[in-house]
Amino acid sequence: MNLQHNGNSVTTEALHPELEATLGLIRSKLGNSTDLVIRSFTVITPLQAHPAAIVYIDGLANVKELLESLLVNFSDTQTLPQLSSETSPLHWIRSFMLRSGDISSLYDFEELCQAILSGETIVLVDGYAEGIAAATNEWKDRGVTEPNSQSVVRGPREGFSETLRTNTALIRRKIKDPSLWLETRQVGTVTHTDVAIMYIQGIADEKVVEEVRSRLDRIDTDAILESGYIEEFIQDKAMSPFPTIYNTERPDTVAGGLLEGRVAILVDGTPFVLVVPALFTHFIQTAEDYYQRADIGTLLRLLRYVCLFIAMFGPGAYIAITTFHQEMIPTQLLINIVAQREGIPFPAFIEALLMEVTFEILREAGVRMPRTVGQAVSIVGALVIGQAAVDAGLVGPAMVIVVSITAISNFVIPSYNMGISIRMIRFFFMMLAASFGLFGILVGTIILVLHLSSLQSFGVPYLAPFAPFIKEDQKDNMIRLPQWMLLTRPHIVSHQDRKRQQKQPPQP
Amino acid sequence: MLMRKGLLCALVLAASLMLTGCWNRKELNELSIATAFGFDKNEKQYSVSVQLINPSEIAAAKGSGRSPVITVQESRGRTIFESIRQMTTTTPRKIYASHLRILVIGEDLAREGIAKVLDGLSRDHELRTDFYIIVAKKATAKDVLRVLTPLAKIPADKLFSSLEAAERNWGVTAKIDLHELIYDLVDKGKDPVLAGIHIIGNPEHGQSQANVRLVSPQTVLRYEGLAVFHKDRLVGWFNGEQSKGYNYILGNIQSTIVRLPCQTGGSLNIELIHTTHKLKGKFVNGHPEVQVSVRVEGNIGEVECGMPLGENKAIALLEKELRDEIKSTIVSSVKRAKFYKSDVFGFGAAIHRADYRAWNRLKDHWDDEFVRMPVHVKVYAKIRRTGSVVESFLERMEGD
Numbered sequence: 023m024n025l026q027h028n029g030n031s032v033t034t035e036a037l038h039p040e041l042e043a044t045l046g047l048i049r050s051k052l053g054n055s056t057d058l059v060i061r062s063f064t065v066i067t068p069l070q071a072h073p074a075a076i077v078y079i080d081g082l083a084n085v086k087e088l089l090e091s092l093l094v095n096f097s098d099t100q101t102l103p104q105l106s107s108e109t110s111p112l113h114w115i116r117s118f119m120l121r122s123g124d125i126s127s128l129y130d131f132e133e134l135c136q137a138i139l140s141g142e143t144i145v146l147v148d149g150y151a152e153g154i155a156a157a158t159n160e161w162k163d164r165g166v167t168e169p170n171s172q173s174v175v176r177g178p179r180e181g182f183s184e185t186l187r188t189n190t191a192l193i194r195r196k197i198k199d200p201s202l203w204l205e206t207r208q209v210g211t212v213t214h215t216d217v218a219i220m221y222i223q224g225i226a227d228e229k230v231v232e233e234v235r236s237r238l239d240r241i242d243t244d245a246i247l248e249s250g251y252i253e254e255f256i257q258d259k260a261m262s263p264f265p266t267i268y269n270t271e272r273p274d275t276v277a278g279g280l281l282e283g284r285v286a287i288l289v290d291g292t293p294f295v296l297v298v299p300a301l302f303t304h305f306i307q308t309a310e311d312y313y314q315r316a317d318i319g320t321l322l323r324l325l326r327y328v329c330l331f332i333a334m335f336g337p338g339a340y341i342a343i344t345t346f347h348q349e350m351i352p353t354q355l356l357i358n359i360v361a362q363r364e365g366i367p368f369p370a371f372i373e374a375l376l377m378e379v380t381f382e383i384l385r386e387a388g389v390r391m392p393r394t395v396g397q398a399v400s401i402v403g404a405l406v407i408g409q410a411a412v413d414a415g416l417v418g419p420a421m422v423i424v425v426s427i428t429a430i431s432n433f434v435i436p437s438y439n440m441g442i443s444i445r446m447i448r449f450f451f452m453m454l455a456a457s458f459g460l461f462g463i464l465v466g467t468i469i470l471v472l473h474l475s476s477l478q479s480f481g482v483p484y485l486a487p488f489a490p491f492i493k494e495d496q497k498d499n500m501i502r503l504p505q506w507m508l509l510t511r512p513h514i515v516s517h518q519d520r521k522r523q524q525k526q527p528p529q530p
Numbered sequence: 531m532l533m534r535k536g537l538l539c540a541l542v543l544a545a546s547l548m549l550t551g552c553w554n555r556k557e558l559n560e561l562s563i564a565t566a567f568g569f570d571k572n573e574k575q576y577s578v579s580v581q582l583i584n585p586s587e588i589a590a591a592k593g594s595g596r597s598p599v600i601t602v603q604e605s606r607g608r609t610i611f612e613s614i615r616q617m618t619t620t621t622p623r624k625i626y627a628s629h630l631r632i633l634v635i636g637e638d639l640a641r642e643g644i645a646k647v648l649d650g651l652s653r654d655h656e657l658r659t660d661f662y663i664i665v666a667k668k669a670t671a672k673d674v675l676r677v678l679t680p681l682a683k684i685p686a687d688k689l690f691s692s693l694e695a696a697e698r699n700w701g702v703t704a705k706i707d708l709h710e711l712i713y714d715l716v717d718k719g720k721d722p723v724l725a726g727i728h729i730i731g732n733p734e735h736g737q738s739q740a741n742v743r744l745v746s747p748q749t750v751l752r753y754e755g756l757a758v759f760h761k762d763r764l765v766g767w768f769n770g771e772q773s774k775g776y777n778y779i780l781g782n783i784q785s786t787i788v789r790l791p792c793q794t795g796g797s798l799n800i801e802l803i804h805t806t807h808k809l810k811g812k813f814v815n816g817h818p819e820v821q822v823s824v825r826v827e828g829n830i831g832e833v834e835c836g837m838p839l840g841e842n843k844a845i846a847l848l849e850k851e852l853r854d855e856i857k858s859t860i861v862s863s864v865k866r867a868k869f870y871k872s873d874v875f876g877f878g879a880a881i882h883r884a885d886y887r888a889w890n891r892l893k894d895h896w897d898d899e900f901v902r903m904p905v906h907v908k909v910y911a912k913i914r915r916t917g918s919v920v921e922s923f924l925e926r927m928e929g930d
Contacts, residue, residue, distance in 0.1 A: 261532060344557075344558050345555050345556065345557055345558070346555060346556075348556075348558065348561065348626065348628060348629075349628030349629065349656070349658055353563075353565075353629045353631070353687075356558075356563065356629060357563065357583060357585055357588050357684075359558060360558045360559065360561065360563065360585040361585035361586050361588065363557070363558045363559045364559055364585060364586045365559075366559065369557050370557060370558070456555075457555075459555070465542070465543065469539055469542065469543075
């Protein structure tokens with residue numbers, strides 16, 4: 023096990039040869055925790071018997087097989103290997119008794135504790151300052167279930183779970199290539215969370231991989247409970263509403279990213295895997311774009327861009343046009359809107375703010391509420407942002423439509439965190455619209471674009487391939503060309519091994 | 531770094547504050563939407579009438595039907611702009627004129643000259659200039675605005691869309707917007723015309739809700755001919771036929787009906803489907819002349835008499851009749867315009883295009899020159915189809 027030595031845990035202490043002393047030390051170190059199991063037994067080698075013990079945490083390790091192999095009855099065994107008197111019982115255990123796959127030797131007390139806490143079983147023999155750690159990690163896992171946050175109509179239904187090993191296996195199952203490399207380190211001085219970096223050697227940009235390594239190594243914190251912790255520590259720019267690191271629950275999305283030369287960061291304990299570098303356009307794309315035919319994929323992507331604009335500018339544009347630019351509305355529509363607004367006490371901005379905030383409340387309630395009462399939210403919600411609000415004279419029906427279409431459009435954005443960013447920016451645009459009209463929206467848009475183009479994700483411009491404009495990468499940006507025309511990997515992400523395939527138009 | 535950027539953003543925003551052009555926020559329920567203006571003049575004062583809509587009555591499926599959908603407010607003043615602003619003393623809200631559909635000019639004001647009242651309209655940034663300008667025939671603009679119309683809830687809307695429909699399908703009116711009118715006014719080689727609107731029935735009755743409750747309203751608004759201007763003064767009217775002639779020359783006819791007499795009595799209608807026109811000025815022996823050529827295509831629309839329409843001979847005869855009919859229409863129109871000394875066809879502009887040096891010599895006494903000038907009219911007519919039947923069933927009836 024590759025240990026991450028963070029500042030305060032360097033007091034390395036060699037193991038004591040005496041078994042009882044070591045066991046006592048372990049007990050006191052773990053504070054006599056009740057899930058710590060110490061099982062003493064005797065190792066019987068053909069030459070002599072040694073007192074020994076196995077140590078593990080109940081619930082993290084499955085020791086059934088291990089115990090069977092250690093407590094073997096030798097009288098049955100006919101063919102015993104020849105032993106010299108110098109053969110240590112540890113060697114005997116390693117060579118002939120343990121049937122586990124992953125075995126390592128430990129000489130350090132601190133390492134030993136780590137190994138126990140990550141689910142390994144330690145075999146200690148009296149008289150030897152060495153422990154054998156067998157990988158017996160096995161605990162209750164949620165299992166591979168359908169991802170909740172990113173569902174598809176067509177495409178694999180498996181999602182990551184909370185166990186790192188399961189997650190790496192899910193990716194390995196998609197990319198069976200020796201150049202898919204995996205590095206693990208532990209982050210968090212208290213949690214010692216396993217964090218794995220996965221990339222395809224030869225495709226991923228070496229500089230990006232190195233950057234990921236160094237940024238992970240820089241993290242100095244006591245706890246990593248979710249990949250969100252890592253994201254905040256390693257993102258490029260702290261003061262931005264936009265996410266510069268992509269996260270997903272879907273192994274196929276991660277595999278796709280790896281094949282484009284991106285790097286995946288997996289964190290033990292969460293199904294959300296980070297993928298870097300992340301560009302703005304990635305947040306508008308979904309895995310399904312590649313599973314449906316190219317024309318469908320293209321159309322859906324364009325639709326999502328339309329929704330992005332509605333979600334961002336919808337209420338802002340409505341406020342601007344109805345309070346500053348009435349001449350732009352067709353006369354009949356203007357008359358209808360005016361008639362609706364008769365008797366509404368608030369300015370359009372307050373009206374919009376009221377509805378938007380109400381909607382945000384409803385949405386948050388919907389997410390946090392226990393599922394069994396979820397229905398209550400939708401009933402109340404329909405009343406609050408619906409006919410009842412109109413009848414009460416609080417808002418006009420046109421505003422209800424604007425708020426509803428904005429809300430629905432926001433749900434179309436496939437990435438949840440990008441959706442939240444757009445939600446925040448929408449309020450910014452509403453304020454600009456209320457004070458400066460369309461002019462304000464225009465100025466706001468300029469500021470937004472300036473900000474977006476100043477962002478980078480692990481050295482890659484965030485707006486690529488729009489700005490800088492990369493002609494070759496437009497094949498898989500707002501539109502998606504058919505698979506047989508996607509000849510190269512995105513240029514901006516990685517410069518190595520660009521070629522994916524020969525051009526091979528389908529033939530009848 | 532971050533500080534500097536934030537400061538920069540704030541600076542950009544602050545600078546943008548100074549740049550704002552249309553810095554007048556107004557909520558929708560603080561506006562009175564004006565759909566029509568009417569300008570009149572009596573003695574020294576202008577009188578401005580504004581047709582304002584009553585939104586709660588007009589909106590789809592909301593009106594109570596008890597109060598009228600529009601209200602017409604009037605105010606007087608020495609200038610138009612003054613009068614409009616003065617109106618806020620009688621209306622609860624500011625008048626919002628961006629959605630103006632129609633501007634009606636009273637006949638009295640039109641005879642005195644309309645140029646002065648147009649400047650304010652062309653100057654105001656709030657106005658879209660896509661409204662049409664019409665002249666109230668033998669009436670005040672105020673009376674025209676006060677007539678409630680059936681079908682179209684907003685009378686100004688009726689005036690707007692019926693003007694467009696009449697021009698497209700009948701060709702006896704002209705839709706002139708502010709830009710065209712001003713363009714005609716400044717062009718020495720063309721005098722303006724405006725569509726005329728006539729109130730049929732009692733104007734007082736027209737403004738009551740009862741008018742639109744009747745199946746056939748007693749008071750209605752009807753487009754009648756064209757108001758002919760000389761410079762900016764109204765000098766007379768074209769009747770329907772002469773208006774059509776005007777539109778032939780200007781190429782404004784999209785579709786219309788031409789009635790031809792049958793030899794056996796009754797008449798025969800040709801529906802024109804396509805017309806092209808050409809207006810060419812030239813000098814013959816130092817004297818200006820214009821050549822008007824009109825090319826029309828038509829279908830036979832209605833036949834009241836027995837005629838062997840299946841024969842080429844008959845069609846050729848009809849084409850000749852059609853040619854003569856259109857020509858006489860055009861000639862009567864030119865004749866009328868010469869009577870008014872008003873070059874509404876833009877013959878002067880055609881002469882200007884042909885020879886600008888000679889035009890410079892002529893332009894100061896163009897009125898007299900226009901009256902003397904020969905106008906050659908050439909019409910090419912073609913009949914394409916006879917509709918879904920060839921010969922009329924009347925032929926067979928007569929045969930028995």
